[in-house]
Amino acid sequence: MRRLAVRGAALLGLLLAAPLAAQGAQIVITVDDLPFVGAGLPVAEQARLTDSLLAAFRKYKVPAIGFVNERRLEDTSGTVDPARVAMLQRWIRAGHELGNHTWSHPDLHSTPLADFEADFLKGERVTRGLLAKAGKSPRFFRHPFLHTGQSLAVHDSLLAFLALHRYRVAPVTMDNHDYIYAEAFHRARLAGDTALARRLQGAYLDYMESVVLYYEKQAQAIVGRTFPQVLLTHASALNALTFPQLFQRLERLGYRFVPLDRALEDPVYDLPDRYVGTGGITWLHRWGMVLGLPASTYAGEPEVPAWVQQAAAR
Numbered sequence: 001m002r003r004l005a006v007r008g009a010a011l012l013g014l015l016l017a018a019p020l021a022a023q024g025a026q027i028v029i030t031v032d033d034l035p036f037v038g039a040g041l042p043v044a045e046q047a048r049l050t051d052s053l054l055a056a057f058r059k060y061k062v063p064a065i066g067f068v069n070e071r072r073l074e075d076t077s078g079t080v081d082p083a084r085v086a087m088l089q090r091w092i093r094a095g096h097e098l099g100n101h102t103w104s105h106p107d108l109h110s111t112p113l114a115d116f117e118a119d120f121l122k123g124e125r126v127t128r129g130l131l132a133k134a135g136k137s138p139r140f141f142r143h144p145f146l147h148t149g150q151s152l153a154v155h156d157s158l159l160a161f162l163a164l165h166r167y168r169v170a171p172v173t174m175d176n177h178d179y180i181y182a183e184a185f186h187r188a189r190l191a192g193d194t195a196l197a198r199r200l201q202g203a204y205l206d207y208m209e210s211v212v213l214y215y216e217k218q219a220q221a222i223v224g225r226t227f228p229q230v231l232l233t234h235a236s237a238l239n240a241l242t243f244p245q246l247f248q249r250l251e252r253l254g255y256r257f258v259p260l261d262r263a264l265e266d267p268v269y270d271l272p273d274r275y276v277g278t279g280g281i282t283w284l285h286r287w288g289m290v291l292g293l294p295a296s297t298y299a300g301e302p303e304v305p306a307w308v309q310q311a312a313a314r
């Protein structure tokens with residue numbers, strides 16, 4: 001049934017393609033957990049998949065931003081691996097921006113703020129050096145799990161700390177569960193089940209299209225207009241091999257790919273975020289909460305079908 005619901009949403013997407021295009025919809029592609037998510041994949045394979053990600057960006061003229069967890073640069077002995085650093089260098093050489101996603105991906109909701117901030121600083125050591133060689137410096141921070149603090153004291157202290165280090169928060173307005181599809185896809189590939197892998201790719205494309213349409217409707221319901229949206233994705237094999245089709249669908253919906261700094265010039269991003277709940281929710285929903293909109297406003301978020309969740313947990 002859920003599968004049918006997602007298909008229905010995708011169909012609706014085709015019908016809605018014209019209005020979105022007419023409004024010149026804009027979208028930012030953000031990619032978390034660099035250099036790569038793929039436990040069990042040889043580094044050479046991760047590097048090849050990184051090249052596939054970058055080729056998709058090139059083909060569809062996507063000015064992407066990647067958020068790095070520098071712990072992922074280390075090999076099993078805890079040494080920074082030059083082959084993994086080279087993957088980040090490819091991103092920079094291709095003209096994309098890199099931001100800080102902390103060193104070890106700690107959860108702010110279960111980590112003392114001082115430890116979290118230390119992990120943040122540890123998380124920029126390699127990236128800052130790489131960017132400096134290109135005459136750049138890191139400018140954006142993405143909260144792991146989109147957890148921004150369960151009190152205004154922590155929330156605001158972290159913002160002040162980030163400002164001190166000349167970072168700006170990279171908000172997300174289109175959240176989704178791409179990582180569940182990615183895990184299922186990863187397992188299907190490791191098991192050599194190409195039929196399942198292909199089925200997951202198709203389901204993922206339909207799901208992501210329904211996510212994008214849901215958040216466009218949320219934009220209308222919460223701020224009353226379209227604005228440049230920020231899509232969250234991860235550096236996974238699934239995205240490396242499916243981004244070309246996803247970008248094609250986004251283009252068909254009328255989207256233009258824009259860089260994060262340009263999107264954040266829209267005044268909608270000046271709206272306050274005062275959310276101190278337990279969830280990792282989108283900034284669009286944070287704004288809705290500041291406005292005091294009823295919970296029913298957020299209904300209808302696309303769900304991941306049970307068979308995909310099962311394939312991810314197998």
Ligand SMILES: [Zn+2]
Nearest residue numbers: 032033144145
């Ligand atoms: Zn992450």
